[in-house]
Amino acid sequence: MKLSLQKYGWKCVLGTEAAYFICLLGGFLPLRTTRGIELHHTFFETLPGFAWISFGSVLLGVIYMFIFAWIFAWYFVWMHNSSIIGTNA
Numbered sequence: 001m002k003l004s005l006q007k008y009g010w011k012c013v014l015g016t017e018a019a020y021f022i023c024l025l026g027g028f029l030p031l032r033t034t035r036g037i038e039l040h041h042t043f044f045e046t047l048p049g050f051a052w053i054s055f056g057s058v059l060l061g062v063i064y065m066f067i068f069a070w071i072f073a074w075y076f077v078w079m080h081n082s083s084i085i086g087t088n089a
Helices: 005-026 034-044 055-083
Strands: none
Touching (some): 005 034, 005 055
16 A cells, blocks of 8 residues: 555654654753753754754744655655555555
């Protein structure tokens, strides 16, 4: 059965954006050492243009996650659909 890029892509976007916001919120929880919290913030700051935590940076992160999700979805759907060519699935 072939995958639909549109359906799979939007599901990837939904999952990626949810994970992004959960990870952002995790940066405010005092469950780690100070050094661990700094590392968490630094991880997000590896995204070009991201600074912990401004509205513009959060929005930029949403855009990055959207793009990454669609790239992943395109690749996964292409890989899946091209591997079933010639079968009776």
